[in-house]
Amino acid sequence: MYSLDYHDHGTPPTDGTPVTLTIDGAEVTVPAGTSVMRAAAAAGGAIPKLCATDTLQAFGSCRVCLVEIEGQRGYPASCTTLVAPGMKVKTDSERLQKLRQGVVELYMSDHPDTDVAGERSELRQVAKKLGLTTTTRYGKDGHTHLEACKDESNPYFSFDPAACIVCSRCVRACNEVQGTFALTVEGRGFESKIVASQDDGFKESECVSCGACVESCPTGALTEKSMARVGQPIEEVKTTCAYCGVGCSFVAEMKGEEVVRMVPDRDGGANRGHACVKGRFAYGYATHEDRIVRPMIRAKITDPWREVSWEEAFTHAASEFRRIQARYGRFSVGGITSSRCTNEEAFLVQKLVRAALGTNNVDTCARVCHSPTGYGLKSTIGESAGTQNFDSVMQSDVIIVVGANPTDGHPVFGSRMKRRLREGAKLIVADPREIDLVRSPHIQADYHLQLRPGTNVALFNSIAHVIVTEGLVNEKFVAERCEPAPFQKWRDFVAQPKNSPEAMEAVTGVPARHVRQAARLYATGGNGAIYYGLGVTEHSQGSTMVMCIANLAMATGNLGREGVGVNPLRGQNNVQGSCDMGSFPHELAGYRHISDATTRGQFDREWGVTLDAEPGLRIPNMIEAAVDGSFKALYIEGEDPAQSDPNTQHVTAGLAAMECVIVQDLFLNESAKYAHIFFPGSSFLEKDGTFTNAERRIQRVRKVMEPLAGLADWEVTVQFAKALGYEMNYSHPSEIMDEIARLMPTFTSVSYDKLDEEGSIQWPCNEQAPHGTPTMHIGEFVRGKGRFFVTEYVPTDEKVNARFPLILTTGRILSQYNVGAQTRRTPNVEWHDEDRLDIHPHDAEDRGIRDGDWVGIASRAGTTVLRAVVSDKVQPGVVYTTFHFPWSGANVITTENSDWATNCPEYKVTAVQVTKVQQPSEWQKRFAEQDRQQQQLLQSARATARG
């Protein structure tokens, strides 16, 4: 079922030359290749239909959309009949009416009298339009499907075969839009029915619960369970998903203050009407009973919490921060902005730290994911951002996916990429694991370069070696667009025999011939695009590897047009935005260094302060300084370093050493267990603002319900600043954006009015690009000439040895999201309720480990225990886990090794040993006890407040 106001044109748009025809006596001009159905819609009519919809290719099965065409015999289906010059079409006549009635009457004779979709069922609407009621001349006494069993296995939607007309829209949505091919029509004739996988039921099947089938169903056979629970929506509000960096636009269908459905926006520039199981369904965390909606304070982290008024919380917080600054110095405090919060909120937190607290000790969780992207891309091409929009992939001929798993981490973009691959684009996957893109229905990677973790730079240098030594450099592009001397230095470097695929094979484990073939394909196969994720950045050479990628794209001329580019897939919804907003300690909004007096002066004047000219502490530096005793207070908004940052025991020691930790969050997260003050946060449903996705697309977040705690996050920061004696005068986040636009050259023309008008804007958006910039670096790089860098491979210090012979690497899974604070509080746990350790059958056999066994994973940093999954998706010598559950302790094992340029942790390479065990690790036992105590301290606050 589509969103309330969606106007379906019946079949997809085309872009052919104009064709003029006549429909019901009126002339209409449409592109060649358009269906008669779509042409009729363009002319203002609406031919009755059931199996057709404009997100799917025409199918022609329901026989409802029949028309009469002058000079043609019979009654062709308007969805599968293309327009022709001079064609004369009649969409309504007594004969057509009778034919349609006959078809629909048969459908209705085998259809329940009532269903959840009600009047929004397309079948009921068509029946009504044709003058049919639920009672037909056939009755329902014959053989029907009305007693068929419902499939209620999926937690979010149900399938009622009785209401199904087997139009195949769901099957085609699964194939064409999602690309999973989980559904099929089983049986023939009257026995035909829709089944998932081998009739396994939706939940146990290959279905990924993206919901595309549910949305496309015209009869209400597939419906969201929330519709049955809450009822029909009354109004709708357009907003933006708060999960991954794809940034899907959604229509929130509301009934009062309750969300009935989240429907992906067909006009959404990022998602084009598609969604995943998280964005479409897993929003229930926003109203979960674990939400904390009253401010709380306590003197020590072993004390019970005490619920207080907002006023008391702000006064106390300000008093503590000022006390600590008076005693330990101005620079003993800091803050962390969140990539889960809005641009405006990130901007305000860094403003509070810099302007109200007078220090640059501010950082963001992007530190631990994509900070190397900022450094590497700024150095080489001049801007800390991806170069393309998502649509660009549809023009790509060769796609490299390195260190990313789009079908799990960025599923909506993953589906788009799969669509392009099904159209014939070539695929090179560089990943230690066999991710789904390597082999899945109708997808087969041309090359899977299954490298050893930690050898990215070695692999990409050897790819560059092939391109340079085999004469595959795009000399014209390089001569016109890049600095000649650094290019020559790079060319000489990568051409050295030590960088050849043959020499590097011993390092990377990738057969040299595959490297050579993949390099040739990328360099000569047409438009080459590189997509990468945290498997690139979260290494000791993360920044070097980003430069490797940029070098490769420049050398082959794969920048500055559609279909190519360097594309970081951002982890969280607003990683790009939080970085843009000046969250890093060394730079102000717009990636301008804090030492630049001109930029600083601009901010000084706007904010009425004199900013410090020195870079502040990064998150790992803050933790280390806290352990050391020189850093005493931290304001954390929407971030959970105690779970997400490496070497958990070191992080928690740092937090425990501070005198005042403020956590602003929806839940009592792991860091909040070390907090002295808790500010209740607000979900994306409770506030206005903007997110900026991985393609630099700024999109509006719109409030659909009042903040449960009374204040939106941006208001909390404003009030905290005020309590610190620094006034921030905003009555609405739009005014914050106006300030951002005044201060950031790439945002000069951005405003809420413009966002409302255009839907979304990709920065830069200024006088030179008033409608934004979908593709960057056209004609010239942002820095002028592109800059090659020599990227020497330096092996990580994290070495395997006899004590720690395996390499652990980490990643995400489709149904869960990062630290899991949101998705763990939704039915998504039905698919993934614990983190597990993937281990290769050889390594498992060596250790006597069987599938499902408890195994201890020990590293130089710590030990934890997980259940084993014996899987050949990982190579021998490599083990893999996700990190969505705090009690798993994935980051108890990871070390403090980090990227040389940015201190982004090396999550992806940890030397470990794995052994079969019988009980949790000592850390897990301590964690369980501490968790029990902290939950009790929380409950006591609630009990006291209730009186």
Add this chain to the structure above:
Amino acid sequence: MNIEHLVGMANDIGNFFDAEYGTQESPASIALHISRYWDPRMRAQIIAHVTQGGEGLSPTALAAVRTLPAPPVR
């Protein structure tokens, strides 16, 4: 802060710039990187370490730290 950690970070920075500029010219870039990205207390600590001999620092990282001006007191 842990001086061994700071030494390791400085050496890692050195590894990158040594490759790009060669060991004769790299100290200037290493020093610039440290100045632009390290908090003054970190710089003060590595400078103090160098005054005591700079154990563990690579030659270029050592040369770079020697050129760093005294940072403001934190």
